[in-house]
Amino acid sequence: MGRTAKEILEQSQVVAVVGISQHERKESHRVPKALQSIGFTIVPVHPTASTILDEVAFPSVAEVSATVKVDVVESQCMATLSAVHRIDKRR
Secondary structure, three states: OOHHHHHHHHHOOOEEEEEEOOOOOOOOHHHHHHHHHHHEEEEEOOOOEEEEEEEEOOOOHHHHHOOOOOOOEEOOOHHHHHHHHHHHHHH
């Protein structure tokens, strides 16, 4: 049986977020921001942005992995949101 999003995040510090949005009202921006606010390092993966959430953005996961050690690659922000709330209560 695979691990849940909560279990994975509890054992991680650096999260690459594929499809992160530059728009603050979108979940794909708010969820990574919530992760960042509770101590995670966010590595934005966006094809055209240079920075998001004050972090250097990479155009592809391949370019991230060549530069940064990533614990988790996240692309489904809604699945992560409930795990973030549960983890935040423990930190």
